[in-house]
Amino acid sequence: MRVLFTVSDWSAHYAPMVPLGWALQAAGHAVRVLCTPAQAEPVSRAGLTPVPLMGGLDMVTQTRLLYFWDAQAGRRPYPGLPLHPVTGEELASLDDFDFPAWARENKREIATAVKGNYEGTLDFARRWGADLVVHDPLAVEGLLAAKVTGVPAVLHAWGPVGTDEEEPALRLLPEDPAGFFPRHGVGELGPDLIEYVVDPCPESLRLPTRARRLPVRYTPYNGPGAMPAWVLEPPARPRVCVIWGNSLTRMFGPRSFLVPEIVAALGGLDVEVVLTGTPQDIAALGELPANVRAFERFPLQFLLPACSAVVHHGGAGCAMTSVAAGVPQLALTFAAEQQANGTRVAAAGAGLHLRGDLADRNTVRALVRRLLDEPSFAKSARHLREENRARPTQAALVGELERLAADRTAGRTDGRAAA
Incomplete structure (x- = not known):
């Protein structure tokens, strides 16, 4: 054929x-x-x-x-x-x-x-x-x-x-x-x-x-890349992944680059933060908090299984890879389709959604705390993962x-x- x-x-x-x-x-x-x-x-x-x-x-x-x-x-x-x-x-x-x-x-x-x-x-x-x-x-x-x-x-x-x-x-x-x-x-x-x-x-x-x-x-495919052995090691504290859309600022401008606010929000929590992005985005962040590690273009499907939460821009690839991994997600969105992805995952109980223009570090910190502290999010995320596997x-x-x-x-x- x-x-x-x-x-x-x-x-x-x-x-x-x-x-x-x-x-x-x-x-x-x-x-x-x-x-x-x-x-x-x-x-x-x-x-x-x-x-x-x-x-x-x-x-x-x-x-x-x-x-x-x-x-x-x-x-x-x-x-x-x-x-x-x-x-x-x-x-x-x-x-x-x-x-x-x-x-x-x-x-x-x-x-x-x-x-x-x-x-x-x-x-x-x-x-x-x-x-x-x-x-x-x-x-x-x-x-x-x-x-x-x-x-x-x-x-x-x-x-x-x-x-x-x-x-x-x-x-x-x-x-x-x-x-x-x-x-x-x-x-x-x-x-x-x-x-x-x-x-x-x-x-x-x-x-x-x-x-x-x-x-x-x-079945996630987020591009080619090597899988480091450390992703299999259980983290000493909750691991939170942060990933942002490569093209978002080209469509919505610098106001849509929320990674500095996200990093500042998570820098004050007792979590391990793994940030993946382009070299330019990582360089723009300057010095990172002690609990944040940054990696260039890290394939998401390798990183998420050991994470307790993920923060992303609501893109379908991020949302669905998170679903496949069974990880609660916070979507901070700008485009209509991204908003739909975020609200539908939230309606299934597996995450939270916030419009990107309303996001600040205090709000993001509070929402991530909810994902980590309220067991219902992890339970619903695991349910989506099992539905996907079936x-x-x-x-x-x-x-x-x-x-x-x-x-x-x-x-x-x-x-x-x-x-």
């Missing part, structure tokens, strides 16, 4: 798909990952084969444009102004960026890139003879290619935000203003086109979708995908039988 992955220009979006890619390859299937050139090296380091033919605006610029648009429409949920969508500098006024003028100047270039992504993906799927397509919620080029060629398309969710969300800010499927989907005769792009969803969430975090659900165990493995999911591809063989339009 030939399986085509299409992924967006953000490694955190496709990291949950990596273990499925391994399982498919271990079962003897061929996997190719259509991505942007920027993602080719991370995909290769993950042990998968990239096909870097995608282009267009980078994800940070796209996200800043969206936040600027929301602010202009009066939908910004936080105080202050968004960043300049192009430069990333702080704006003094919304009038400092002329959105219509920018759109006019870049319309042709963006349209050409989007068209190239759709046509390039469809062409590759036909020439390679893909039997099945797996795509993340944003990389719908694979969805179009699958619909046109008559093979199954499977959306792989990355966390508890699903394909049928009531809140507009949580509707992850991109829009199709140029009408590529109806132009190819497959209908309008929207939740109704999604037939299958790989759901990596425990039952207590069940994501909303009307598609057929393909349950799978969340779900089918990626190897079991491969069998489901094989059956989907076999059932759809008669409908394909490229003249190939399923391998």
Whole structure:
């Protein structure tokens, strides 16, 4: 079987798909990952084969444009102004960026890139003879290619935000203003086109979708890295992990870099703090309290099992890796999806959530104390871990995908039988 992955220009979006890619390859299937050139090296380091033919605006610029648009429409949920969508500098006024003028100047270039992504993906799927397509919620080029060629398309969710969300800010499927989907005769792009969803969430975090659900165990992949032996040694006092999003300040500005406040909050507690981040973020902290150790780009799945709590920005990778490890979590969030991750974990009893703009060291210290002192959080976190462990493995999911591809063989339009 030939399986085509299409992924967006953000490694955190496709990291949950990596273990499925391994399982498919271990079962003897061929996997190719259509991505942007920027993602080719991370995909290769993950042990998968990239096909870097995608282009267009980078994800940070796209996200800043969206936040600027929301602010202009009066939908910004936080105080202050968004960043300049192009430069990333702080704006003094919304009038400092002329959105219509920018759109006019870049319309042709963006349209050409989007068209190239759709046509390039469809062409590759036909020439390679893909039997099945797996795509993340944003990389719908694979969805179009699958619909046109008559093979199954499977959306792989990355966390508890699903394909049928009531809140507009949580509707992850991109829009199709140029009408590529109806132009190819497959209908309008929207939740109704999604037939299958790989759901990596425990039952207590069940994501909303009307598609057929393909349950799978969340298996963390946070990038390659070495595992030091000391992580297996029981800590002498509660160990608290702190991890922050690599791109958060590029989307929300320096106000979103809460690590100094978090470190100051935890420096006054009788805990061992392990901080992982980029070299730049660690250097910006200066001298650390005696109970804080910092490591560059430490794979989270190695660190969390011996932790008593974790503080993070609410990203799906952090939240779900914490779920898999059974660790209570404090999410300090800025984006709508991060807020949903934090509130849904909190609703399951396995953590606490606070909007990032409301966080200060005293509040953070009090919330971490609650995670450590109130047994219900650890109990609920362990319950989520056991729910996750009870779900089918990626190897079991491969069998489901094989059956989907076999059932759809008669409908394909490229003249190939399923391998």
